[in-house]
Amino acid sequence: MVNIPEYYAGKNVLISGATGFMGKVLLEKLLRSCPEVRSVYVLVRSKAGQSPKTRISEMINSKLFEKLQQDQPDFAEKIIAVNSDLTQPELNLSKADQSILAENIDIVFHCAATVRFSEPLKDAVQLNVLATQMMLALAHRMKHLEVFIHISTAYANCNRELIEEVVYSPSVDYRKLIDTLDWMDDDLVSTLTPKLIGEHPNTYTFTKSLAEYMVQQEAGDLNIAIVRPSIVGASWKEPFPGWIDNFNGPSGIFIAAGKGILRTMRASNNAVADLVPVDVVINTTLAAGWYSGSQVLNRPKSIPVYNCTTGGINPFRWGEVEYCINMSFKTNPLEQAFRRPNVNLRSNPFTNQYWTTVSHTLPALLYDGYLTLMGRKPRYLTLTCVSCTGQSTWKITVWAPKNMSSMKSCRGCLLHANTSTS
Template identity: 70%
Template sequence: MISIPEFYRGKNVLITGATGFMGKVLLEKLLRSCPNTKAVYVLVRPKAGQKPKERVAEMMSCKLFDRLRDEQPDCAQKVIAISSELTQPELDMSKEDQDTLIDCIDIVFHCAATVRFNESLRDAMQLNVIATRQLIYLAQKMKKLEVFIHVSTAYANCNRKQIEEMVYPPPVDPKKLIESLAWMDDSLVNNITPKLIGDRPNTYTYTKALAEYVVQQEGSKLNIAIVRPSIVGASWKEPFPGWIDNFNGPSGLFIAAGKGILRTMRASNNAVADLIPVDVVVNTTLAAAWYSGVNRYSRPRNILVYNCTTGGTNPFHWGEVEYHVISTFKRNPLEQAFRRPNVNLTSNHLLYHYWIAVSHKAPAFLYDVYLRITGRSPRMMKTITRLHRAMMLLEYFTSNSWVWNNENTNMLMSQLSPEDKKVFNFDVRQLHWAEYMENYCMGTKKYVLNEEMSGLPAARKHLNKLRNIRYGFNTILVVLIWRVFIARSQMARNIWYFVVSMCFKFLSYFRASSTMRY
């Protein structure tokens, strides 16, 4: 078979969600590693007064594209912005743009989705299901289309513990649900949402499951593959280690832990943390399109599903995540930390609420009191409230484990040439978690918080100051507690005097030993 770069030679590619986290990395990798790609069309909506072309130009000026700009200074000329709003009828695309795409597109990567776990069912259906169906309709008209790649999620079927590489029957007929949503008001939709999603944790996983079925049914005449990544995290290697540009998913929790705000979380230490680096997902996606495109005439036209996960081949657990995050941020602290990093994971309901009260709410309340006294606006309780909402949304995924079948993904890897395996590496068996987690944490510091490494000495000094404050506070607290008991109990007094006398004896012995001469 031809190589992956050769497959993309002269091809016109369409990407949805190109301004999102994964979409950006996909665009960068495609242009850099497949330099003979003819053009990449990206569907972008106008936003905040910016035209699609301006948004794309701004996006491509960010650090993610530095390496690409160095290697291919004219790369931006290949990227063509198409004004489109996926939630609108016919994707809110002009007739001229539709005709252009119909005439020239060879490959479609559908990455656009709402990844908000607390999205309303109506909005999640609109972007994750209805928009997908509309894009399928457009793809069916494309005269040169070779392959359509739909990016789903490994948690689309999280109501199952064993997940195969197949499209499962939907919990409800998507067409009937779409028709019903058309006449329901928002209050009715919100009321029936818990009943509809059933044993799934949120509307995101529910609608992604429906979207897979829509792709299978509506795109039955197309050459389609589905890529299911698990929890997409910072880059492993490309374009450089640790690239991350958002607070979504675990990234926000890592930052909260590094700042010393997150002190406890409901999670199972032994549950598998199925993190997957974004560049691994992108390489899998590009390889999946290559394989389906090259073999489109020699294999049955059934949908290939790729579970892009790490738990089955290179498992990593939430207890290990906590250890590496805290140790990294203690060595390389974030600036202006609220407290020293320290997180306690627990699956015990009572312990969790105890730590929430003692480690989250009490310090936040006291800090807000201090801010009020000093004439400043209180903010820490609001921050804690937002943090708790984020923790609740992720609790389902940090407390459970799943088993994903990876046969198709392993098969895809075996089809790559030695050179393609190097350039488009998605072998997670090679992933060293300790190194990856350190790069991930440092990526949140450098690329999300925009903190310079030159500020590390000051950040370490601040962390030492917080440590001394903590030791001093704990010492005073212990003394006060003991004094209360001493005033009320003879036994407590005896214990207190015994401990104090032992300390004095030890100090006397130490001083005598240090002054001895032989």
Template identity: 70%
Template sequence: MAEAGKFYLFLFMFSLHHTSLNIVGFCSHLKSWITATQVTMVSIPEYYEGKNILLTGATGFVGKVLLEKLLRSCPKVKAVYVLVRKKARQTAEARIEEITSCKLFDRLREEQPDFKEKIIVVESELTQPELDLSNPIKEEFIECINIIFHCAATVRFNETLRDAVQLNVVATQQLLSLAQRMKNLEVFMHVSTAYAYCNRKQIEEVVYPPPVDPKKLIDSLEWMDDDLVNDITPKLLGKRPNTYTYTKALAESVVQEEGAKLNIAIVRPSIIGASWKEPFPGWIDNFNGPSGIFIAAGKGILRTMRASNDALADLVPIDVVVNTTLAAAWYSAINRPRKVMVYNCTTGGTNPFHWSEVEYHVISTFKRNPLEQAFRRPNVNLTSNHLLYHYWIAVSHKAPAFLYDTYLRITGRSPRMMKTITRLHKSMMFLEYFTSNSWTWSTENMTMLMNQLTPEDKKTFNFDVRQLHWAEYMENYCLGTKKYVLNEEMSGLPAARKHLNKLRNIRYGFNTILVILIWRIFIARSQMARNIWYFVVSLCYKFLSYFRASSTMRY
């Protein structure tokens, strides 16, 4: 309707200023207007048709899902060049073959059996000059690449500053250097994080000034030894919790400054979780972020966690992130905006969900659908109180772990639970900052992008998180960790439920024995203790009697 209005306005203004109508000129203007309108209405799959894509980070969580979605939803894409570094015992080709053979690609494999023919694996080292590419490969990229998706990054919160700068900043620099020479490059998409500026409470869709000059920091790290780097890291980080968020902010600055002549867009996802809908609900393949915490809670190992019940858990499904990224590249390529487009891909502002709700849904799901060989029944207490947190750590984590390891030693097996608890505490320590604070992200660009999509694209590349039903999503997420991370079959649920009932009976038995011991050791030997005990029991009995009588009278 808006386009029709523009058309009629065009006719009206034309008739006012041209009383002597030039038919040839009118037709020429009309043709130009129609052509421009048709260009803006090109669908996302139509835009990607015949395009050559360069993708980094294809072995990572975001990269592999983007690769699958791109090939499945844009089947006429010409080729996807994936930059992959080889590992000690695995070639780049073998790594991509392993990824494309996993469960994630089942749907694509069924719909397009020959999809691998479009994937061109290129061995590369992003932190090296010229990405460690041969001259023929570089020339090929310069001539044919149309779109770059830069997803490669280290997401480890405990990465050293030197390594984080190399992987998140220097690699981005090297890729930009090559991109500037590409003759047919239409858009450079950079995947960042919504927490790049977590030192702010209100985060707009703009690139903020970097905490330090990236070039000066890179130069300084070349002559500093590791001890000096470790000493200055806390001072450099300031209010940021880790090197990941710090270097992602530096990378955004590099993208804006060194890619000034390129058509650039940045997507900032918050805490990325399992898939919402595609390629199927609940897909997840790693222990990173909240997934490991959910599994630990389901196993009964995690019993307490430092978090604010009212803090927003800004989880965003991986397919929402990927759909946003593909749509943002389409929009920037078609419209070529004058500024760097930044998209805060978050949920807190449009569909808020709190950590207390996360805890409830995780525990509820794992009680109905327990994990196999659980250590204890799932139950987690969230607290922001420092003393209470350490009390629960000692009572609920360390003491049971010590007792279990003692049992393992007595039975001739190697103790392992204390090591597991120690690793869990380290992971929780890295997440405390994000579970105890909330941020407000503006999402005007996300809303604008959504409004630009055709009705069909809104279905195929859906990133409208207002439609996200959290209870259903969390259940699928938890079941996804069971099926795809732990590789547990759903057919094993009856046995898992039986095991959970056994743990419940053990807990009741232990509590009964504990009460008897307390009675025998403390209460039975003291008249005052017995009097207090009888008073408490009598009070409870009277309360229950009163409650029962009230209920009877009501009915």
């Protein structure tokens, strides 16, 4: 079996969501570790008056791509921006672009998705289900396609205590849901959303579950694999430690705690904080593409699923996270902190609500009053409300994702990848 760089050599790769957090890292890692890849097509929409080409040009001039720029000064020539919009029919691709992709693409990485927990159901279905369905339809037309990698989430099936590496049937038929949402107005959809999503805590996990099942049902003869990362955080090693481009997810919590804005949070100290660095997820994704693409003649009967999680093999509990946050920011305080960092995790909802009022709401009101008297814009009560809203999106549950396939893929990566992949 060829190693990973050899497999991707000469291949034309398509990436959706390349301007997102994981998509950027995937693009950089693919070009840097697989220098012989022929070209990388990226689906990008126009935004804020900027063309897809301009957006990509600005993105690759960021710090994330500095190492790649040093190693391969002409790497940008391999990136082909394709105007596309996942909210539009046929992904808003022109007939010419559809033809080019159908004739040339060998590998697809579908990373695009909305990760907002509070996304209205209609929008979440459009971006996470219908867009994936249109990507599959496009993939069926690709004459040389070897593998289609769908990026999901380990929490797509968080209504289950044990999450194995299989695709589960959702409680709702995605076809009927799509038809129903088509004629419903937004107010009615909002009213029915809690009933429709059932045991899922939000529309994000619900629609990602539907997308997985839809991929399984409409795969046909496509060679498909699904990668399910858990809570994706800053990079571990590549392209350099600690890289992140947003304050979503755990990074936002850490910064809010470091600034002294977040003092209390509802969580169990003994629950596993299933955090995984973004570069680990991307390495797993590329390894999954290599492994599935190399096994075309010996494909498994069911779609391979890779739970890219850490809790089962190297558990890190929220109590440890609390300790590390407090010690780290006390030793290395942030500039312009609101107050001394001292976050506490509490599993009791009533105790947490009390300390939310005492440690968040009242200090924010007092400080905003001071800012108003000084003629400045009040802002801390808004930050407190955002923090509380983010915490209330999830309910406390302990999941146990199994990740044997992911471990197998990573072992294969170590056995077959040469030193140029690191």
